[in-house]
Amino acid sequence: MDGWAGAWTGGRRAVHLGNVADFNDQFLAAGMDAAQRARRLRQAHHYAGMAACYSPEPALLVLPGEVERAWIDWLARELAWGPVELYSGIAPGGTLAEALAARPALAARIAAGPGPVVAWGRTAAHGAGPALAAVRRYESKAAAHRLFAELAPDHPGIVVPRQEQPDSPRRAARRLTARAGRGLTTVVKSPHGVGGYGTVVVTPQQLFAAGGGRALLRRLVRDEVLPPGGALLLEEYVDGGRAEHLRDLTFDAVIGEDGRVHPVGVGAMEVDGTRYLGVTVGPGVVPPGAAATAERFGLAVGERLAADGHRGWYDVDFVTDRERRLAPTETNLRLTGPAIAFVLRARLDQVRGPGHLVRTLDGMPLGARLSQEALYDHLDRLRPRCARLGVTLLPLVVTAGYEPEPAVGLALAARAAADGAPNAAEAADAAQALDAAEALVGAANQALGRMFEALR
Template sequence: MDGWVGAWTGGRAAVHVGDVADFNAQFLAPGTDAAQRLRRLRQAHHYACLATCYSPEPALLVLPAEVAPEWTDWLARELVWGPVEVHSGVAPDRTVAEALAASPGLAARIADSGRPVIGWGRTPAQGDGPELAAVRRYESKAAAHDLFAALAPGHPGIRLPEQERPAGRRRAARRLTARALRGLTTVLKSPYGVGGYGTVVVEPADLFAAGGGRALLRRLTGAEILPREGELLLEEYVDPGPVARLRDLTYDALVGPDGTVHPVGAGVMDVAGTRYQGVTVGPGTVPQDAAGTARRFALAVGERLAADGYRGWYDVDFVTDRQRRLAPTEINLRLTGPAAAFVLAARLDRVRGPGHLVRTLDGMPLGARLAPSALHDHLERLRPRCARLGVTLLPLIPTACHEPEPAVGLALAGPDTEALDAAEALVAAANHGLARMFEALR
């Protein structure tokens, strides 16, 4: 099998291990207390439901949170999977590695499956070595910026944001204040962070309203937007101008076992502030010129990663400026939210024919807290309504429906962005309407 699918699994059904929390744990900032650690672990366990999409076809799923069989049955039906062995609820309050260490039977089942085993990313549980060293190096937004600076001169259409690395937090606060006094917006970053954690856009008005740079940093750490300790990076805010539809782009690729870099594709991300919400991928989603620039630069990044020993999935994220140049912002050396969309598009193209656009919506708010069975019934009512728009509805993250701020992660697959827009609006309205439904029962 040619292309990235062949390099990823050889076209075989694989074992998918939902170890998002395990990957994230190695980058928790100094000073993270036990309560915050547990909150982040549970958030990651919801996101680990994307393990269904680690490759085009799972044979065995290991999920930290409990899921109902109706969920995987729905996906198996739409995506034409063979039998899937599901082990869920294995690690509600711990990492998957800890759960597998306490479950030798399940660990042996995975090891003896004879299938490719795919996790979210490289973790210490898989052993030390060049791959883990590359992950730890380039997941740093400082090291990634250094790599971008080395490559950018050879890539027309790439615009490198300036980055400062103040020595200590007091110096960072002073530099932040100085920039605000010049009227400059700053992207404030912790070197490590996922899903928008550890990154915040600071406008001058934000800093002045807080009472200065030091007061703002205290507020951001108190709100768990930034870690309490550690280095901070100050990066130039790249102004997209008045037309920002293509503001946040990503390019996904993978480094195969032999070190060959395989392109996957470009996507348009939905980012609220600095927090990733989802992505749209598929033919024509990203204009040809921008997609070509992103591809060339991302593959050059991949060549450097491969030379440093990395093997696996990665992406490069970009923002666009007023001249539609691409400014690279970070490298993710792991599976990503967009990876799930690319995997779904590849599977649907194979089983239904080419041309699918896929939009993932990782945390659509629900108007009320629901039991899993009620969420299933709600989505089942939406499924035929989406189908009338030519859109396939796929539930991806069903476990957050009973959180204090209930949400559901979905994918929509259809022929064009207009159909996806219509289906997204339909689902959002129905989700919001749940509040009125429950109010009527009072």
Template sequence: MDGWVGAWTGGRAAVHVGDVADFDAQFLAPGTDRARRLRRLRQAHHYACLAVGYSPEPAVLVLPAEVAPEWTDWLARELAWGPVEVHAGVAPDRTLAEALADRPALAARIADSDRPVVGWGRTAAQGEGPELAAVRRFESKAASHDLFAALAPEHPGIRLPHQERPDGRRRTARRLTARAVRGLTTVLKSPYGVGGHGTVVVEPADLFAAGGGGALLRRLVRTGDLPSDGLLLLEEYVDPGPAARLRDLTYDALVGPDGTVHPVGAGAMDVAGTRYRGVTVGPGAVPRGAAATARRFTLAVGERLAAEGYRGWYDVDFVTDRERRLAPTEINLRLTGPAVALMLRARLDRVRGPGHLVRTLDAMPLGARLGQGALHDHLERLRPRCARLGVTLLPLIPTAGREPEPTVGLALAGPDTEALDAAEALVAAAHHALAGIFEALR
């Protein structure tokens, strides 16, 4: 058994609790209005479908959104799971903790399952203590930057982006404008944010078009890209140059119950602007040198987290510069999209043999709005076409197909990046073609 699998669940099938919204709620800005809170809740509940991959094998799934049984049947067949007990539609319009407070029998089922229980991340529902304190501290992009600064001098291949913390919004606007006048692109960050929320890349042309730094900040608050008050961080934009293909990297690890840090693996992320869209993990997904540098630095971060009392999953995200050095940008003290890809890879390697690459695509656009039944049929038609390319198609997020901008979350598993690229192109074209099919039926 791999060291990290044993440290995570003891190699046993686990209870997976889809509490993404509960974790995210800890870091919402105090002034967030009701409409934005509900929109973020809905997005988090879609993302909580990734609970299928919180460990290599679930025994019980607790999901806030309603899902069709065909979805878990498909995954169980492909991943050789045993029976999976599914509790879905538990919390469609509130956090999971709030829902479980009104469902004591289900809460007791989770607590008394005699199995490992894994969720997205630590929340107050599991009790206060050093682990939660570490989460609250190092999820901050300011505190994580301070930790990176302490560690970077001992790690060749790591470069630290310069970060400023202006006092007040007016000072922030002036510093943002001064940087733009010098032709500098700036990464503007709220200290807390997930999935790209609260992070904006500001190019000089964007600032001047908005009418200056103050006007740009006001616009970003109106659109919900930034909180209405509180500290903002100005961080150097790291130019990837010709290394742009490997722009965004991540390395996952975990701190075991005894404080031992276990490496898990590297991934090449797909990030549009500042929004995470997916990742590729497995042999060759990240060049060996970059993966080794990321591993060493991430394990050093883990040692510091362990000393602070943290136990559980974490990752460090990096961007690459023109010299292929890695610039660390944040720590996520929780599960992540790349974590799910690594869980799927571990399971596939165990039941089918080693060597899988896994690519997750968290929000692929659909050309038409589809209910789960129609979406299942659409994907079922794609499954054999992917198989002919040597790629296994795994549906991960089936609940967002009825949104105004419909999407589906998928994983593709195959022998090499060429096969994954071909399967992704095939699937994307089929999704896009849905628009023409439904137009012809009008």
């Protein structure tokens, strides 16, 4: 099989490991207390439900949280999978690597196949070497920024925001206050973070309302917006003006074992402040000019990552400025939420025909706390309503429905053309169908709260 799917799994059914918590754990701040670390691991275990769609067709799936078989059967029906071995609930409190160390029979089953093993990201459990070193180097937003600045002069349409790294928290607070005094908004970043954690946009008004830079930074640590201790990066805020529809873009690619870089695609992300919410991928989603600019730069980044030893999935995230230039903000040497959307699009195109748009919604709020059984019934009632809009509903994150702030992760897919490549009007119609389905599901989720209030 050619292209990125061949480089990723050789076109074979794969073993999927939901090791999101393991990957994140290697970058957690040293000053984080046990309770906060436990909360971070728990959130990551929920997100590991995405592991079902790490590749176009799983053969064996290992999940840290308990997932009922019915969810996998739902996906298998829609995506034409063969039988999937499921091992779930194996690491409710720790990391997947810790759990597998205590279950040698399961570890041996994973090692035996039946296909290549794919994981969220590389950790020490995969062995040391240049690949792990590359991950630990370029997952740093400081190292990624230096790479962007080095490559950008050869790429028209790319602008790299200025970044500085103060040598102490006190110095960071002073520099942040000085910037606010000049009327400048600043993006404050921890060198490592995922999904928006460890990154915050600070306006002058917010800083002075908090009582200055030191008071604001203390509050952000207390509120678990920023990790405790460690370095901070101060980055120029890129004003997108009215370019909100295409404000946040991602380019994804796969580096094969031979070091060749295979582009996957460019998607339009939905980001609230700095918190990633989801992505839409497929024909017509990103204008050709912006997609080409992102791809050229993203491939150049990938060539450098490959030269430094990285193998596997990576992405480059961008924000759009007022002149429609793309500003790279970070690179992720792992799977991400958008990677799942690209995988789903590839599988749907393969089994149903080309032309799909896919939107992932990683944490849609629920109006009430639901068990997995009740959540299944709720989504099953929505499935035919989405189908009448021409949209396929796919459950992804199904274990967070009973959290204090309950949520569910979903994918929505619509086919833009019955055969061949869709034209602009067909792509627009598919995007509108996704909008309608998202609105339908969101309203139904919120109505759950009113339903339970009626029972009081």
